[in-house]
Every structure is written in C-alpha cells, then in structure tokens.
Amino acid sequence: MSSVKVNDPLELLANKGNREPPFLTAIWNPLIGTVAGFGVVMFANWGFRKPVFAGIQKHIAFALIGGAAGTFFDGKRNEYAAKRDAVLRHYIELHPDDFPKTDRKKYSDVLESWVPVR
Amino acid sequence: MTAVFRVSLARLVSRGATAPATLLQAQTAVLPTVFMQKCNISGKTMRGGPRVPKAAPYPYKTKKYGLINSLFDKTSKRFDENSKVICVEGPIAAGKTKFAQELAAELDMLYYPAVDLDLYYINPYGFDMRKLDPELPPSCRSYDIRDFCKNPNHEQAALFQMRMYMLRYSQYIDALQHILSTGQGVVLERSPYSDFVFMEAMFRHGYISRGARSVYNEVRENTIGELLKPHLVIYLDLPVEIVQRQIRTRNVEYEAKSKAFTVDYLRDMDMLYKQHYLKEISSHAELLIYDWSSGGEAEVVVEDIERLDFQQHEVDPHNKKMLDWRFTLEDEWCEARIKYCHQKPTLMNYFNVPRFDVPELVRSADDGKVWRDVWLNVSGEIFVIFAFSYPIETFFQAPGMKYRPGYNADVGDSGLLTKTKIGINEAS
Numbered sequence: 001m002s003s004v005k006v007n008d009p010l011e012l013l014a015n016k017g018n019r020e021p022p023f024l025t026a027i028w029n030p031l032i033g034t035v036a037g038f039g040v041v042m043f044a045n046w047g048f049r050k051p052v053f054a055g056i057q058k059h060i061a062f063a064l065i066g067g068a069a070g071t072f073f074d075g076k077r078n079e080y081a082a083k084r085d086a087v088l089r090h091y092i093e094l095h096p097d098d099f100p101k102t103d104r105k106k107y108s109d110v111l112e113s114w115v116p117v118r
Numbered sequence: 119m120t121a122v123f124r125v126s127l128a129r130l131v132s133r134g135a136t137a138p139a140t141l142l143q144a145q146t147a148v149l150p151t152v153f154m155q156k157c158n159i160s161g162k163t164m165r166g167g168p169r170v171p172k173a174a175p176y177p178y179k180t181k182k183y184g185l186i187n188s189l190f191d192k193t194s195k196r197f198d199e200n201s202k203v204i205c206v207e208g209p210i211a212a213g214k215t216k217f218a219q220e221l222a223a224e225l226d227m228l229y230y231p232a233v234d235l236d237l238y239y240i241n242p243y244g245f246d247m248r249k250l251d252p253e254l255p256p257s258c259r260s261y262d263i264r265d266f267c268k269n270p271n272h273e274q275a276a277l278f279q280m281r282m283y284m285l286r287y288s289q290y291i292d293a294l295q296h297i298l299s300t301g302q303g304v305v306l307e308r309s310p311y312s313d314f315v316f317m318e319a320m321f322r323h324g325y326i327s328r329g330a331r332s333v334y335n336e337v338r339e340n341t342i343g344e345l346l347k348p349h350l351v352i353y354l355d356l357p358v359e360i361v362q363r364q365i366r367t368r369n370v371e372y373e374a375k376s377k378a379f380t381v382d383y384l385r386d387m388d389m390l391y392k393q394h395y396l397k398e399i400s401s402h403a404e405l406l407i408y409d410w411s412s413g414g415e416a417e418v419v420v421e422d423i424e425r426l427d428f429q430q431h432e433v434d435p436h437n438k439k440m441l442d443w444r445f446t447l448e449d450e451w452c453e454a455r456i457k458y459c460h461q462k463p464t465l466m467n468y469f470n471v472p473r474f475d476v477p478e479l480v481r482s483a484d485d486g487k488v489w490r491d492v493w494l495n496v497s498g499e500i501f502v503i504f505a506f507s508y509p510i511e512t513f514f515q516a517p518g519m520k521y522r523p524g525y526n527a528d529v530g531d532s533g534l535l536t537k538t539k540i541g542i543n544e545a546s
Binding site: 049051053054055056057058 | 521522525527534535536537538540
C-alpha cells in the first residue's frame with residue numbers, strides 16, 4: 001500500500017467488500033411480491049363477496065408466485081447492474097488515457113486557511 | 119335461362135338411371151315419400167311410455183358449458199320432437215297452473231311455475247327480506263303483488279313491474295338452459311314476451327307514469343331480442359265476467375279484495391293480450407286458443423298439440439315461423455347454448471339501460487347507502503377497522519346476506535377456508 005493515495009477509476013467500480021448492505025435489501029423484492037400475491041387474492045375475494053380468507057390454497061399459491069416473481073426480478077436487476085459495471089470497467093481499461101489516476105486530495109489541501117476579517 | 123339449364127342438367131344426370139325392374143322395387147323406391155316420418159310432439163299416452171332421452175342430460179346447473187366444452191359435447195344430439203318451449207297464457211285465475219302442470223306431466227316436459235317477487239325477496243337461505251322494511255327508507259321498502267293489489271297507485275308500482283319482467287326474463291333463460299342442455303321440453307306459465315300486457319294495462323289505468331312506460335319499453339327492446347321465442351303458445355280464454363267470478367271463487371285474499379283488478383283493468387288486459395300479444399307472437403309460434411270458461415281437459419289439448427306439424431315450417435328457410443330455432447350448423451346450436459348456459463350474467467346486464475329521468479325508478483344516493491348497509495350488512499365490516507374511534511352500529515343483520523350464497527358461516531355454510539367454487543347456474 002503506497003503512502004500517497006490515488007483515485008483509481010477502476011477501483012471505484014470494483015466491489016471492495018467493505019460495505020454491508022442493509023438487512024432488508026436482500027429480501028425486499030421477494031417480500032413485496034409475496035405480500036402483493038396474498039393481497040390480490042384477498043381483494044378478489046372481497047370483490048366477489050366472499051370472506052377474505054376463503055380458499056386459502058389460492059392465497060398460498062399466489063403468495064408463492066409473487067415471491068418467485070420478486071426473486072426473479074431481484075436477480076434480473078443484479079444481473080443488469082453487474083453487466084453495466086463490467087461494461088464501464090472494460091471501457092476504462094480500453095481508454096486508459098481518458099481516465100488517469102489522480103492524486104487524492106484532502107480538503108485541507110484544497111481549502112485555504114480561513115482568516116476572519118472583522 | 120336458369121330453368122333451361124336446370125332441365126338439361128337433370129336430364130344429363132338421370133340419363134344413366136335405369137327403370138325399376140320389378141314392381142316391388144318400384145314400390146320400395148316410393149316408400150319413403152309415402153310413409154314420410156312426421157316429427158310431432160307426442161304425449162305419454164300416445165307414445166305408450168315415458169320419454170327416453172337420446173343422450174344423457176348435461177349437468178348444466180353445476181358444470182360450466184363454455185367454448186372448450188362445446189368442442190366435446192354437441193347440442194342437437196339431445197333434441198327430439200318434444201324439445202319445445204310451450205307458454206301457457208291467460209287472464210288471472212284462469213286455471214293456468216293446474217293446466218300447465220298436467221300438460222307438462224303428459225308431455226314429459228319440465229314445468230316452470232309462474233314467477234313471483236318472492237324469488238327476489240326470499241334469500242337463498244329462506245329468509246324473507248321483507249322483514250327488514252322497518253329499517254329502510256320508504257323508497258327501498260318491499261312492494262310485491264299483495265301491495266300492488268292493495269295500493270296500485272304507489273310510486274313503486276313501476277319498479278314492481280320492471281322486477282316482474284326481469285324475473286320472467288331470468289326464468290326464460292333458465293328454461294332455455296334446460297332445453298338446450300337436456301333436450302327435454304319446457305312448459306312456462308306466462309313469459310317475458312307477454313309481460314308488457316300488464317305494464318300497458320297498468321299504464322292505461324294510471325298506476326305507472328308515461329316515463330316509466332318508456333323506460334320499460336326501452337329495457338324490453340334492449341333485452342327481448344336475445345331470447346328464442348316459444349314454439350307454441352296456448353291461450354286460455356275467459357270472458358271478463360267469468361275472470362271476476364274465478365277471482366272470487368279462488369278467494370286469494372289480496373286478489374279478491376284488490377283495488378287494481380277492476381272490470382276495466384281486466385277488459386284492458388284481455389284486449390291487450392288478444393290484440394297485441396297473440397297477434398305478435400303468432401307470427402313466430404303456433405297458437406292454440408281455448409275457451410276455458412268452465413275449465414277443460416289437458417288431454418284434449420294434448421291431442422290437438424299432437425296434430426300440430428312443426429316440421430312443415432322448415433321447408434321454406436324464409437318462413438318466419440320457428441325462425442329463432444332454425445340453426446343450420448351444429449356450431450350455432452352450441453353457440454346459443456353457451457350464450458344461455460354460460461353468459462346469463464351478460465344477458466342480465468342488458469337491463470342496465472341508463473335512464474335517469476324517471477324519479478320513481480331512480481333511488482337517491484342516501485337511500486341507496488342505507489339500503490346497502492341494511493340489506494347486505496356491509497358497513498359493519500368497515501367500522502370494525504375503526505372500532506376504537508367510531509361506535510359500531512348495532513342493527514339487525516339478515517342471515518346469509520353478508521357474503522355471496524354458499525359463503526355464509528352464520529347460516530351453516532362450511533368448509534369456507536378451502537372453498538373456491540362460485541356456482542354456475544344454481545343461484546337464481
């Protein structure tokens with residue numbers, strides 16, 4: 001590890017494994033899908049003037065379908081984001097001149113000292 | 119020119135045909151025309167036994183009949199000479215019920231009793247919704263034939279007649295379902311086709327307004343064309359004086375003391391029946407009229423029915439008689455059957471004619487809200503959510519109205535947790 005820190009454009013797009021995603025992120029989409037599937041059957045039952053929990057097998061089936069759809073779209077979205085990052089990384093690798101490594105500056109280097117003038 | 123061509127073509131085609139060698143051959147060749155089979159309605163006595171169905175009846179009350187089913191289960195295979203719609207018509211207390219029942223028994227047909235607003239007011243669990251009247255605003259209270267006889271000038275008379283028409287229409291669809299799914303004929307007491315007789319008589323005596331009559335006619339025009347007209351109409355004719363005497367003899371309290379059934383009213387009904395209804399329907403259906411002043415025998419009528427030749431109208435495809443029942447392709451039979459067996463809700467939707475200009479047929483929003491809350495007892499459900507902030511209204515709840523028929527635990531429906539069935543044609 002060098003003592004002078006630099007901003008490497010490639011490293012900005014790499015997963016450095018130093019960030020823990022929140023608990024809900026992993027289950028959010030499957031959860032919403034499950035709840036929506038269950039809720040749709042309840043709504044349909046209400047619309048047909050049945051008790052909302054009548055025919056519980058339908059609730060279970062639609063909850064499973066909803067959960068599966070949530071998982072599927074979650075995977076799709078991750079795939080899309082990974083591909084996008086890979087494309088960007090590849091572009092940077094092909095055009096190193098356009099993306100030079102720059103020295104990382106601190107605010108102390110940028111800002112001038114503040115002299116209050118009254 | 120065509121005629122010349124036809125003659126020469128006939129000669130050309132028949133050139134190879136040889137003359138019959140023996141007398142017997144000549145006779146057998148002619149046989150089919152001499153002993154041509156006739157397809158007339160036949161009674162039990164004439165046939166010498168009960169009706170034998172040509173194919174097992176389709177369970178149309180519980181099983182759906184849609185496009186896919188129609189590919190596997192054809193329709194006309196169940197039809198025989200007795201697959202006919204017969205309507206028994208006549209004035210009040212003419213003896214239609216007894217006659218229609220006897221007729222149905224003799225012809226092995228299904229009898230449909232005359233409709234009554236009980237079909238509307240008594241819910242599928244047998245609870246009489248008229249008991250809720252004290253909790254309803256005046257515009258939503260019940261009004262049936264008893265009320266009409268007592269007070270024909272009530273503002274709900276028009277609604278009463280609309281409902282009668284609707285029930286007759288619904289029953290006629292049920293009858294068509296039956297005949298198309300089982301091949302068994304049906305005998306109906308009055309029909310949606312003759313319902314306008316009552317409406318018109320009521321209008322002439324000022325029981326319903328001109329606007330209500332116009333709405334009725336518009337609804338009728340929108341709906342009646344969807345049905346298949348009857349094959350045979352039997353009119354039991356009684357002079358007005360005898361109708362009055364019959365009403366007194368039958369002595370049903372609300373009829374005998376009725377303000378509505380005056381001589382003029384009965385005479386108007388008689389005139390409308392004969393001058394309008396019978397005239398109109400006779401262009402399509404066979405018509406039998408009997409003087410029923412001193413009653414009569416169903417057997418005699420059956421003999422007359424057996425003599426009617428329904429087949430004769432099929433010779434000319436442009437003949438207006440029995441036109442509604444002239445389907446050339448099997449697909450068309452199946453389509454008609456799908457329409458009545460599977461799409462009855464769609465047909466009943468044709469009653470939704472947007473006419474808001476007749477006040478006695480329009481219910482105010484406030485009254486409608488009260489009716490909905492009391493009749494379907496739904497508001498409790500919403501209030502439960504806000505139970506802490508709103509007081510729950512405690513009114514009497516009609517049993518078996520909170521959910522659709524078959525889903526009411528309070529009147530003993532069970533297995534609701536896994537129940538998904540809606541019911542095809544069971545609930546009327």
